[in-house]
Amino acid sequence: MNLKTWIGAAAPLAADPGIRRIVVGGEDWRRIAEDLAAAGGRLLALWGQDAGAGYPAVFAAYATAAGLLLAELPFEAPPGDASIYPGLQDLFPFASRMQRAVYDLYGLRSTDADTRPWLRHAPDGGYEFVRVEGDGVHEIPVGPVHAGIIEPGHFRFSVVGEKVLRLEERLGFTHKGIERRFLDFDVEQGCRLAARVCGDSAVAYSWAYCRALEDRVGVEIPRRANWLRALALELERIANHLGDLGALGNDAGFAFGLTQFSRLKEGLLRATEAAFGRRYLLDTIAPGGVCGDLPAAAGAALERELAYVAAETVALRDIYDEHAGLRDRFVGAGAVAPELAARLGLTGLAGRASGQAYDLRTDLRDAPYDELRAAKCGAETGDVAARVTLRFDEVAESCRLGRRILGDLPAGGVRTNVPPPAADSLGIGIIEGWRGPVLVALAAAAGGRIRRCHPHDPSWQNWPALEHAVIDNIVPDFPLINKSFNLAYSGHDL
Amino acid sequence: MLKTLRRIHRIGLVTEAAPCEDQAMRVREVLGRRILQIMGRALCVRMVDAGSCNGCELEINALSNPIYNIEGLGVRFVASPRHADLLLVTGPVSIHMRDALLRVFEATPDPKLVVAVGDCGCNGGIFGVGGASLGPVSNVIPVDAAVAGCPPTPTRLLAGILTALSPSEGR
Numbered sequence: 300m301n302l303k304t305w306i307g308a309a310a311p312l313a314a315d316p317g318i319r320r321i322v323v324g325g326e327d328w329r330r331i332a333e334d335l336a337a338a339g340g341r342l343l344a345l346w347g348q349d350a351g352a353g354y355p356a357v358f359a360a361y362a363t364a365a366g367l368l369l370a371e372l373p374f375e376a377p378p379g380d381a382s383i384y385p386g387l388q389d390l391f392p393f394a395s396r397m398q399r400a401v402y403d404l405y406g407l408r409s410t411d412a413d414t415r416p417w418l419r420h421a422p423d424g425g426y427e428f429v430r431v432e433g434d435g436v437h438e439i440p441v442g443p444v445h446a447g448i449i450e451p452g453h454f455r456f457s458v459v460g461e462k463v464l465r466l467e468e469r470l471g472f473t474h475k476g477i478e479r480r481f482l483d484f485d486v487e488q489g490c491r492l493a494a495r496v497c498g499d500s501a502v503a504y505s506w507a508y509c510r511a512l513e514d515r516v517g518v519e520i521p522r523r524a525n526w527l528r529a530l531a532l533e534l535e536r537i538a539n540h541l542g543d544l545g546a547l548g549n550d551a552g553f554a555f556g557l558t559q560f561s562r563l564k565e566g567l568l569r570a571t572e573a574a575f576g577r578r579y580l581l582d583t584i585a586p587g588g589v590c591g592d593l594p595a596a597a598g599a600a601l602e603r604e605l606a607y608v609a610a611e612t613v614a615l616r617d618i619y620d621e622h623a624g625l626r627d628r629f630v631g632a633g634a635v636a637p638e639l640a641a642r643l644g645l646t647g648l649a650g651r652a653s654g655q656a657y658d659l660r661t662d663l664r665d666a667p668y669d670e671l672r673a674a675k676c677g678a679e680t681g682d683v684a685a686r687v688t689l690r691f692d693e694v695a696e697s698c699r700l701g702r703r704i705l706g707d708l709p710a711g712g713v714r715t716n717v718p719p720p721a722a723d724s725l726g727i728g729i730i731e732g733w734r735g736p737v738l739v740a741l742a743a744a745a746g747g748r749i750r751r752c753h754p755h756d757p758s759w760q761n762w763p764a765l766e767h768a769v770i771d772n773i774v775p776d777f778p779l780i781n782k783s784f785n786l787a788y789s790g791h792d793l
Numbered sequence: 794m795l796k797t798l799r800r801i802h803r804i805g806l807v808t809e810a811a812p813c814e815d816q817a818m819r820v821r822e823v824l825g826r827r828i829l830q831i832m833g834r835a836l837c838v839r840m841v842d843a844g845s846c847n848g849c850e851l852e853i854n855a856l857s858n859p860i861y862n863i864e865g866l867g868v869r870f871v872a873s874p875r876h877a878d879l880l881l882v883t884g885p886v887s888i889h890m891r892d893a894l895l896r897v898f899e900a901t902p903d904p905k906l907v908v909a910v911g912d913c914g915c916n917g918g919i920f921g922v923g924g925a926s927l928g929p930v931s932n933v934i935p936v937d938a939a940v941a942g943c944p945p946t947p948t949r950l951l952a953g954i955l956t957a958l959s960p961s962e963g964r
């Protein structure tokens with residue numbers, strides 16, 4: 300069957316006709332994946348649930364040229380031999396880890412060969428790394444505790460001399476049972492937990508969560524609130540990009556870059572605090588809108604700050620571009636060519652730096668981006684230099700968007716009442732965070748409780764690509780390459 | 794190069810004064826005044842993320858920016874626990890990070906201090922205690938000072954570190 304037929308066979312999800320859902324058996328689960336992969340569709344997320352959420356099932360969300368498609372494969376039997384489903388690893392390589400996570404958390408097994416635990420570690424902490432044999436090959440284990448101020452994870456390098464032959468990641472160290480924890484909250488409070496799945500992307504997660512909730516109960520979010528949400532999202536993007544640009548300079552031996560960008564970031568955080576009441580916007584977006592209005596004077600100050608950040612970033616970009624030492628470290632390092640990126644499903648910022656021109660803000664044009672018209676940034680070389688370029692371009696574009704929002708902010712209220720969703724209803728929200736598309740699937744239970752909530756971070760797609768990016772690079776370049784991706788641990792480990 | 798130098802000159806010094814310590818953050822006090830005085834002059838800090846959401850790390854990173862300039866106070870982040878006097882630990886401690894945290898604590902030479910960071914590090918925060926979350930840092934290693942907040946601001950973090958370093962009044 301072709302893409303159109305599958306889309307036609309699926310039914311629109313509640314109030315959001317942009318997302319269609321199809322319930323299938325194992326054969327069609329596989330056929331959909333094949334047909335969509337052939338038609339250029341992308342797997343956005345794959346997750347599972349057990350009988351605790353009503354019935355065991357696996358879900359796959361796809362982005363296609365004809366819209367978003369949600370495939371659901373329910374099981375009648377309790378987890379066991381009968382609940383094995385066809386794996387998708389050959390079509391979407393990054394699906395493997397998601398499938399392993401589904402088994403760890405919900406006991407449903409795919410047919411793919413790799414069955415090592417992923418999010419739930421063995422009681423003795425052991426793990427079977429793939430060994431590279433050969434003359435002069437040795438292993439370097441790193442982590443879970445890293446040297447810098449970053450999240451924990453384990454990297455196993457197989458090297459000859461300084462050259463990396465293979466990197467194998469092992470994650471799951473920050474797994475704290477977030478999906479189970481959601482069940483302790485009602486749909487309103489769940490938003491606060493969503494914001495804390497991955498603290499650097501709090502706006503993207505809380506907005507995606509709210510979308511998953513609001514669309515289905517048919518509430519109209521006040522226009523002003525929607526614009527403020529977009530402002531918060533762009534501020535989050537700028538703050539993270541500024542931090543990364545400084546850190547990337549520093550990792551390449553240019554401490555001046557870190558000093559300058561971290562100073563700019565601090566200024567932006569202070570202007571953000573004056574406008575939204577806090578430096579990081581973990582509790583800004585809430586069901587029905589945003590938690591508070593912008594004081595007019597702080598809005599004007601924030602607008603000036605964004606103009607300042609934009610101008611200073613242009614000046615610093617000039618310095619980065621002319622710095623021979625930085626160019627030497629950035630250009631060619633950690634490259635993922637566009638063809639490989641397409642095959643690996645590289646997404647978000649890193650994807651755009653490797654010719655994967657997808658950005659939900661421009662592709663879906665959900666409000667308010669239908670009015671704001673974000674420009675899509677992109678590069679082709681897929682190396683550290685390209686990911687640096689992307690960040691410079693996106694800082695400029697997000698500063699422009701932020702100023703546009705502050706200049707034309709619609710009048711009106713900032714929050715509306717959200718009625719509790721019907722029991723058993725399912726909603727999906729997707730937001731282009733600074734790292735890439737963040738997806739939240741939220742199923743409600745009776746009385747406004749949460750039956751099941753799955754937050755998906757784009758790092759699931761991009762972590763495996765990092766393993767490819769470092770092949771043939773030298774070990775001392777790894778921190779730089781890793782930073783240029785800057786992937787999430789907590790957002791991934793759940 | 795000229796552009797870089799001009800910029801350094803134009804922006805000048807932007808560092809702000811450090812906050813005072815805050816006795817309310819103290820959890821316990823085990824080190825004598827003399828040790829603290831020696832440590833206070835050149836303190837090495839090892840940061841350990843024991844399961845946080847990465848929000849706390851953003852603010853800990855801000856301590857090194859030129860505005861808070863933690864190095865200007867003699868406090869330095871180091872790469873190994875063996876070089877550290879103080880552990881700055883974010884949480885909640887995940888089950889999978891428990892052993893690593895214990896190992897880091899054991900590898901840190903005595904006398905040592907521990908500062909728990911964030912609502913999660915102090916009491917488990919929104920993740921609570923249970924399931925794969927062991928909750929507060931103090932459930933796994935002894936804590937000298939606790940800095941609440943979600944995430945705590947850099948100013949509060951600095952105050953927390955300085956509190957752990959200062960003898961309480963009257964000692």
Ligand code: SF4
Binds near residue numbers: 498
């Ligand atoms: S205290 Fe807040 S910012 Fe820090 S780890 Fe916990 S949820 Fe994240």
